[in-house]
Amino acid sequence: MSTEPSDFNVTPRNRLMRYPKRGHYDKATIYPILDEALVCQVGFAIDGHPYVIPTIHARLGDQVLLHGLKGGRLLEHIEAGNTVCVSVTLLDGLVLARTAFNHSMNYRSVVLYGSGAAIEEPAAKLAALERLTEHVAPDRWRDVRPPDAKELKMTTIVAIDIEEATAKIRQGPPGDDGEDLTYPVWAGVVPLPIVPQPPQTDPKQTIAYPVPAYVTPYRRPPRA
DSSP states (O other): OOTTTTTTOOOTTTOOSSSGGGEEOOOOEEEHHHHHHHHHHEEETTTTEEEEEEEEOOEETTTTEEEEETTHHHHHHTTOOOOOEEEEEEEEEEOOSSSSOEEEEEEEEEEEEEEEEESSSSSHHHHHHHHHHHSSTTTTTTSSSOOOOOHHHEEEEEEEEOOOOEEEOOOSSSOOOOOGSSSSSOOOEEOOOOOOOOOOOOOTTTSSSOTTTTTTTTOOOOOH
């Protein structure tokens, strides 16, 4: 476990209880996982009822940005100053062991907690939307029409301060040992990388514009 000053404090809320050796509390490990993931799940509770919403996110410094149409339950909950739990998972492979008990997956995940507020200032909202767009497809913002005043007004963007966070990582072969190592069955890892397919042009597009270099080949940020 890292002890650098920039690490997140280990608290009862973010302390990893199962397989604690897989836990990481440093930004150098946590932030690249957040940046590579395309979708996050946001957990929150209203009137005793739990909800989990999948959505697009982007990291800006020590904050996570979320957006959506005004009036959404999740965004209103965050605007009111309530704490939420945000999680992402990157699945890297299936771990097929010699025993059913030792089957697993190779993964990189992050769970974070924080509260935030809506971004109201128009220029700051525009910058946040640019960051969200660039998170999905770097360099895309410079090519497209930016949001107009009406679209900005219809959109809520919240910035959540990352107050506590934990990464959990499992990599490597099956954990079989002892007599199980001689059990007569194949064991190993099935890698599951994200492999983008050739882009498909919008059928409504009547002009054969060139496919941008950031689309072919498309790739996520490299692993740290």
